[in-house]
Amino acid sequence: MRVRTGKQRGEASRAGGPPATSEQAPGRPRALALTDLLIVGAGPAGCAAAVAARRAVPSLRVMVIDAARFPRDKLCAGAISGGGLRELAAAGLLLRVPHAVATHAVVKCEGKASRVPLPYPSAVVRRLEFDADLLSQVRASGAVVLEGVALHGLAGSVAQTSSGAIRYRALIAADGVGGASRRSLGLPAGVRVPVREVHLESARQQDLFFDLDAGMPGYVWRFPCLKGACLSETSGVFAAVRGAKVGPALERFFQREDLAVAAPERGAIRLFEPGGAVGKGTALLAGEALGVDPLAGEGIRYALWSGRIAGRRSVRALERGRAPSLLGYRTALRASHSGVVLELAARLAKRLYGPNARYRQLAADRRVAEFLAALISGDGKAGVWLRLAVQLPSIWAAAGAPTV
Numbered sequence: 001m002r003v004r005t006g007k008q009r010g011e012a013s014r015a016g017g018p019p020a021t022s023e024q025a026p027g028r029p030r031a032l033a034l035t036d037l038l039i040v041g042a043g044p045a046g047c048a049a050a051v052a053a054r055r056a057v058p059s060l061r062v063m064v065i066d067a068a069r070f071p072r073d074k075l076c077a078g079a080i081s082g083g084g085l086r087e088l089a090a091a092g093l094l095l096r097v098p099h100a101v102a103t104h105a106v107v108k109c110e111g112k113a114s115r116v117p118l119p120y121p122s123a124v125v126r127r128l129e130f131d132a133d134l135l136s137q138v139r140a141s142g143a144v145v146l147e148g149v150a151l152h153g154l155a156g157s158v159a160q161t162s163s164g165a166i167r168y169r170a171l172i173a174a175d176g177v178g179g180a181s182r183r184s185l186g187l188p189a190g191v192r193v194p195v196r197e198v199h200l201e202s203a204r205q206q207d208l209f210f211d212l213d214a215g216m217p218g219y220v221w222r223f224p225c226l227k228g229a230c231l232s233e234t235s236g237v238f239a240a241v242r243g244a245k246v247g248p249a250l251e252r253f254f255q256r257e258d259l260a261v262a263a264p265e266r267g268a269i270r271l272f273e274p275g276g277a278v279g280k281g282t283a284l285l286a287g288e289a290l291g292v293d294p295l296a297g298e299g300i301r302y303a304l305w306s307g308r309i310a311g312r313r314s315v316r317a318l319e320r321g322r323a324p325s326l327l328g329y330r331t332a333l334r335a336s337h338s339g340v341v342l343e344l345a346a347r348l349a350k351r352l353y354g355p356n357a358r359y360r361q362l363a364a365d366r367r368v369a370e371f372l373a374a375l376i377s378g379d380g381k382a383g384v385w386l387r388l389a390v391q392l393p394s395i396w397a398a399a400g401a402p403t404v
């Protein structure tokens with residue numbers, strides 16, 4: 001490994017050039033690579049953070065490490081809402097891979113199905129291609145990308161990785177649900193809920209279909225997707241609480257829909273907790289390291305959103321010779337459109353998936369489904385909220401007053 005002097009470091013910093021890379025001579029102790037901002041994880045959160053940081057302050061060095069080599073797959077239905085597509089653009093990233101388009105959502109609850117238009121359509125991507133393409137955009141932005149480099153631990157401002165130590169001035173933990181950064185920072189693991197997903201050979205579903213009658217807190221989905229150049233489908237189950245019986249819920253759904261499928265893959269999702277940790281010291285949490293929307297399990301939008309804000313705030317603070325502020329980060333997250341929607345989603349999830357069954361009557365109302373479709377699409381116009389405010393008394397009356 002080549003070690004840079006302070007002077008070399010300063011030059012690289014001004015030029016925005018790459019930091020020293022690790023090439024370890026056998027038998028020698030491992031030396032340090034250096035960077036201004038270290039991003040752990042190259043999923044949507046890490047990529048948004050890197051590109052936003054490079055755009056905000058091009059003179060600072062940004063390094064992204066990922067344990068995997070790309071293209072790598074990721075268990076995910078790949079639906080990016082209209083709100084997510086707006087976050088993609090806001091981060092300075094482009095959607096350049098083949099994708100299916102969904103213009104409507106169907107919400108089934110209490111036996112009633114409401115098909116509502118999405119004011120801004122969703123794109124359904126294959127994560128294998130999508131994430132690899134985002135990473136190529138990160139490289140083009142001038143960030144240094146190290147693949148196959150896993151974070152093992154953090155001590156002071158030094159990250160211990162599978163390829164040696166990296167000294168940083170600020171860090172963004174974007175290593176998803178199973179990464180090492182939360183543990184390394186001494187933060188609790190958070191709320192992790194089970195999910196299952198399976199690919200269906202059929203191609204009948206062109207809408208985003210959510211079945212809330214899954215017999216457990218959560219829903220079963222059926223989304224369109226692309227297999228090769230052809231339309232196809234995925235199905236799966238999202239549990240909103242720990243320990244939910246997701247396997248039987250999915251089996252019941254397949255029986256009801258008369259679908260013969262292979263064994264689903266198992267996974268987990270970390271849920272966003274309002275008021276939960278957003279980082280520690282000079283490290284900010286982004287993406288699923290922070291948590292996904294607990295109402296719909298939407299993670300890509302919030303990965304792009306928190307990654308962008310974390311990336312920008314980190315380098316702007318470093319430029320002023322400061323560490324990124326956790327309070328400032330929390331405030332910026334809350335003040336943004338996606339932040340407001342996420343906090344609202346967390347509140348709604350508590351009620352919808354909670355013990356009072358009467359809240360489910362609300363979800364069965366078409367007007368509520370329309371409001372949610374607008375929010376998820378990234379339609380934040382005042383009219384959307386005004387319409388709901390006007391309709392709420394009659395929706396409330398139709399559902400019966402909840403008791404909890």
Ligand SMILES: Cc1cc2nc3c(=O)[nH]c(=O)nc-3n(C[C@H](O)[C@H](O)[C@H](O)COP(=O)(O)OP(=O)(O)OC[C@H]3O[C@@H](n4cnc5c(N)ncnc54)[C@H](O)[C@@H]3O)c2cc1C
Pocket residue numbers: 040041042043044045046065066067068074075076077078079080081149150151152174175176177178179180181195196197236267268269286287288289292297298299300301303
């Ligand atoms: C079954 C399922 C279906 C889903 N469907 C959807 C959907 O349709 N729409 C949606 O919006 N969201 C969906 N999600 C959620 C979504 O996949 C995630 O929330 C999203 O990928 C989070 O992005 P991220 O960048 O934070 O993390 P990730 O995309 O998980 O990326 C994290 C990266 O960190 C790397 N990493 C991990 N550990 C280390 C380490 N120690 N050192 C270095 N690198 C490390 C990983 O290799 C990975 O590349 C789904 C999730 C599941 C499980």
